[in-house]
Amino acid sequence: MISVVGEPEPVTRPARETLLELRGLSVAYGDVRAVDNIDLTISAGEILGLAGESGCGKTTVANAVMQILRPPAHIAGGSILFRGEDLTALSAEGLRKHRWRNVSMVFQSAMSALNPVMRVGNQFVDMMRAHERIDKRRALARTGELLEIVGIDPRRIRAYPHELSGGMRQRVIIAMALALRPELVIMDEPTTALDVVVQREILQQVSDLQAELGFAVLFITHDLSLLFEFAERIAIMYAGEIVEEAPGGRLHRNARHPYTLGLMRSFPPLTGPIVRMTGIPGSPPDLAAPPAGCRFHPRCPHCAAGDTELFALQTAVRPTLEEIAPGHQVACHLVERDG
């Protein structure tokens, strides 16, 4: 099963090699920094969840890793290392080879990711032939196998996208993302447009495939409760920054950043007592003029003008990520204070 919560954390984890490393990455749209100086590492075979609300920069991170940022978006600083090689320095041809072969992506809207006037099979053939020398017959045969592993009848090779249900289209996209056996698959809200039953079936399948094939996943969503079940490690983004990062189970039990806690209090529970919830007051900041100091301070329940020393810190100094336990980092003045 895909549940991570509640399982004891392994005492010794096999050391896994670093697959992708973002170092001080900043991405700007014109002058607006949508992603501001973030560090993030994904190991081979790991499922990393990246959660945050719309506009926090999570999709921009995905687009930067895929190197599909469109002007005016551009990398404003830092590096993206894939197996040690800086993607920001790659040539156009180098990038063409990197995309899909090393890193593939599953987009939120399967309907706009597939070509509506082309049979599904031919879209696979095009993609395969862009990356390797393979004849059409063999490419189609492989497409059939790929569709089969995501639970679609291989005869659907001849279908047009509109002939498939939403869930099937999303499976087609996942099959396409796995076609070249990439080491990293980015999934950007892959199930948000789907019904819960279909969502669970697809996540189960991705989880099984991941265990079998060993690819790493960068899973982007606004739905934190999904990540608690699905991701090994979770990073929380707010206003272009990573504010907290921890193993899934640990974050569930010991989240420390007030924003993470606020997000967790925003999902009513399906079981247990029903208590009045608060959500988070206010709304995310305008990134063209982000608040000084901690970007969350205008919405933070622990930021009040009373405590002058702390208040001055919160409103003037940007907190940095500090490790408070192995693998658990938080960017919050309150946490730094208790040591």
Added chain:
Amino acid sequence: MHAADDVTFVLRPGTITALVGESGSGKSTVARLLARLYQPTAGQVLFDGVDVAGARRRRDLLRYRSQVQMIFQDPFGSLNPVKTIRHHLARPLRIHGRVERGGVEARVQELLETVGLVPAEKYAAKFPHELSGGQRQRVAIARALAVEPAVLVADEPTSMLDVSIRVGILNLMLDLKERERLAFLYVTHDLASARYVADTVLVMYAGQIVEQGAAEQVLQRPLHPYTQLLLASVPDPAVTERAPITARKGLAAAAVDPPPGCRFVERCPLRIPVCSERTPELVEASPGQSARCHVTAPSPARREDLHVEHVQ
């Protein structure tokens, strides 16, 4: 095409009724029927005991619409971008003649305060693009409240909002239910939010209500296998051990000329022969909880059949 088929339920003042189901289940159709955006092909919509489904006269429609208001999913599409918030709230007051000419401004401010947009004068002067999604949804609610309705139909009012502000809208619904004694129909696919606000839950599948009852009963002890499947599918960190989902693969039944029998039969793990032959009725299987299922909520006649089979 029967998008909603033989749907019967009651909305009471001071209660929230959640209508849940997957996309295409017909839940939005029901909401729109209630708001008189569509007309039913058969059946009645009774308001205070009077059938309003056939109302044609402008006066009757105006009266009905002032009692039953709707809030839509998309707060970006439901407000006019070139008009101020004041305009949006003053217009229904004038159309429905709710206040004296001089009282409009005071009522606009009062409405904004009711939905938590304070200071009201500041918000009244703003344009929709100056507000966040959550604030716009509050304006949409204030506009619906302007005509002092008895019923509010809210079709997925939080699904386009950021996670952290959804709870604020749900809390507002709870407050309005208490303070204004409103009857809500809350249409959603989010079962956890339904549990948070609703007194009663209706579960729709392929155009039919397959289960209904007190919210906590339906969501904690679901009878219908479809409700069970829905609940098992929701991500919930509190659940540590999850039984694998046992639903059969299969597509939702077609709402176009549905064949006789249960519409969930293709996906149902509990199916028995009768399920493909006879359409199950909504049967009250435990006090205050009904389901449309031959297995978990057999009708009295069916129970006798079972008994006979058992004896033989």
